[in-house]
Structures are given as structure tokens and as C-alpha cells.
Amino acid sequence: MNDILLKIEGLRASVEDKEILKGVDLVIRKGEIHAVMGPNGAGKSTLSAVLAGKPQFTVTAGSIEFLGQDLLAMSPEERAWAGIFLSFQYPVEIPGVTITNFMKTAVNAHRAGKGLEPLKAGDFLKLMREKMAFVQMKPEFAKREVNVGFSGGEKKRNEIFQMAMLDPTLAILDETDSGLDVDALRIVANGVNALHTPEKAAIVITHYQRLLDYIVPDVVHVLKDGKIVKTAGKELVAEIEEKGYDNL
């Protein structure tokens, strides 16, 4: 089938010689939202970092295909150009770099990757304003330094704002619900839902049911000790909530 977006086979990954992922298999098709749940230390964030190409992680075995391309052969920026976006659990502060400057560089890098000219200043600012409003970010945030002094909710909204700007094919949301109050959670979830189309897919990594009340998954996986130990439909979320991870 050519509707496969992402295909992970036998993926093993280590950080500083410690094996975290111990053989992960996962297939994601266009239009699907997958939830990856699991206890702390199961390897959820490692999976998202490996997908985005974080240099500190070493893939020791297995393969990842994204739209038929060998993802593991690509740099983090090439993966972004190809349509992968990672919403960070802990968004990084970049002192001295304003959101405007950061996003302008990012958007134009994506455009250059597609052989397009840089966006005109006026068009870029219009796009910024539109997407900031989309996640209810105040316009003055454009001048703020990236994530510096942001609250937990502001950081996560900034992630979804960036996602809206870059319009990825596969969004990976790493613990996007952590540190969010209900209002911020709703804004973030609505943003993710609004960006979802039948051509795209999302991986929602979370510890709790809460976010999945708002972003309803098609498939739910449980990651435990570096392996996917169970895969089912959305009914699995309630089962986990009831029984906990230990009894699966």
C-alpha cells in the first residue's frame, strides 16, 4: 500500500552505550493519529528524538522509512524539510534569537529545500500573525526571544505555532500535555486537530489519558522497556487508565 507514511522496523537505539529502544516496529498510514503511551523511562522520548535525528542517540539496528526515504540517512534539518516536526517536551530557550528571526530562518530554509524563493517580508509577517492568532499567542511574542522566560503553557503553544507555520506531514508531539492547565491543553489540542488532514499523520506521546480526550487516536501503542508490548484501538486508553501499565 502506498498510503504508508512511516515504517519503523526492528529499531534499536542507545544513548551513551545504554540501550533504550530494544526493537520497535511501527507502521503509520496517512490520516492516522497514533498514541504512544508508557511508563516513565520506557523510551517514549527517545523514540521521538530518534525520529527527529537527535545526534546524541545512536541507532544500532533497524530501519525507518518516511515516505519511502531512508530517514536514518538524513540530517535533522533534512527530516524537517521532508515534513517531520517534533514538538519538544522541553522546548529549548534560545537567548538573543527572536521568534520572528527564528521562524523567518526556518520558513525560508524549508522553502529553499523546495527550491522556492524566500518569503517576502510582508507575506511572512502576515503568516506569522495568522498562525499566532491560531494558538492564541499575543502578537508581542513575535519580538520575544525563543522560549526565554515563557511559562509552560506559552512554550507548548509556541511549539504548536511553529507546527502551524511549518505545516508538517508527520507531527510528533512529545508529552505536549505536560505542564499545561486545562485551557492551554484545549488550545494546543484544538490546534493539533485543526492541522490534521487525511494526508497527514501524528504521533502523540503521552503518559496520561488527559490529552487523548481532546486528540482522539486511531491506534494506541504501549511502549515498555524499549519495546511496543501492546497495540489496540482507542479503547486501550481507558484500560490503561483503569489498570495501570504494570498489569498489561
Place this chain on the structure above:
Amino acid sequence: MEEIIRNKEYRLYILDGHGTCCSDDPRPVPSALTHPLRGGAMSSPQSSSMTIPKHIVVERDACIDMVLLVMPGVSCDVKLDVRLAGEGAEANIYGAYVCGSQERVKISVDMHHDLPHCNSRQLFKGIAGGTSRVDFYGKIIVAQDAQRTEAYQENHNILLTDGAKVDTKPQLEIYADDVKCSHGATIGRLNEEEQFYMRSRGISLEDAKVLQMISFIAPVLENIPEPDREAVAAQFEDAIRNIVRNI
């Protein structure tokens, strides 16, 4: 050479070209200070005989704002001796240096607070790559009479390579008791978490490093009034990009 500041003065010194500059040297600094900026002339005209003064005396209620920029390829030995010699005198000295090859950059600042109610601020930021060597020596001397002094000094550095070396010696000598003084010095590397975050948004590693380095230097360049600032910032960006490409 001594310069006496009686009003509010602003000085911008740019050491570029591939010469060596030394503030002890009685000869004019070769080309360095007069090199026209790309994109337009300097708003503050500087004659070819202009050199960085070794001694600066700031008189009562006067103020000197100085920005000293050392471009890649330039080795220099700059010694500044600033004396706040009248009540209410103020000195703000900002400096940035970017080294990508075998430069030897020495900067030393003595900031003398002789009388009460004087303020001084020093901010020096620099990047050392290649096998360059940077020595920063800064001293704030607050005399016994200089009550109500406010004096701050910061020196921050980024090392790009294992071959580069930075030595920083901030010092305070305080003989008065009613003062606010601080100094700080850091030597670090480019943050890899920031780089990965930027790359995950499609910013190339090269652009990410350039952004990091420009934003590191920016607090110094912010003290240059327009229209010079834009031209200087563009010059730094080009220079930094060149260095990143050759790391």
C-alpha cells in the same frame, strides 16, 4: 595618548583588515580604524591618524560610550586606562572580538573610580576559533573617596575549537564601602541542545551556529547607534559565516 572627555562622547573603533594593532604603538593603526564599512560611510568621521587612546579621563558629569570591535584575522594588544576623574562621570565600554584562525587578541582595561557618584559598565564578548588566543584582563579600582560607585564588568567567551584558548582575569580592587560592583567571566561552547532545536525546525547546522554566534555578540552591537549598527552587524554576520564554514 590621552583623551579628555568633557561632554557626552561616543567612539566606535573597528579593527579589521589583516594588520596588527597596538594601543602602545605611537604610529597610527594601519587601516584598521578607518576602513570604510560596507554599505556606507561612518556617521562619525574618523581621521587616518586616529588611534585608540591609551588613557581616557572623564571629567565631571561627562560620559564616554565606547565600542571596540576586533574582526577576524586581526591580532591586537589594546590597553585602556579609563579614569573617572569628576563626580558624576560615566564610562561604558563595550567590546566584541571574533577570531577564526591564529589571532592573538589581548585586551586590558583598567577602570579607575576616583570620586563619588561615578558609573562604569564594561561588556566584552568574544568568539575564539582556530588556534586563536584571547587574553582579557579587566580591573575595576574604586578609590576610598569614590562612594556611591556603580561599576560592572562582564567578559563572556565562546570556544569553537579545541585549539583555541581564552584566558580571562576579571579583578576588583575596592577601597570604598558604599559601592555596587560586580564582575563576571564565562567561557563556554555553542549549546548543542539549541542547535538540535533549530535543526528540527529545518534550520541548517551552519545557519544555526551563525544565529547562535550573532545573538551572542548582539548585546555589544546594540550599543552602536544606527545607521552604523546595521552595517556593522552585516559585517559580523559575513565574518562569522566564514568562520563557521571553516570549522
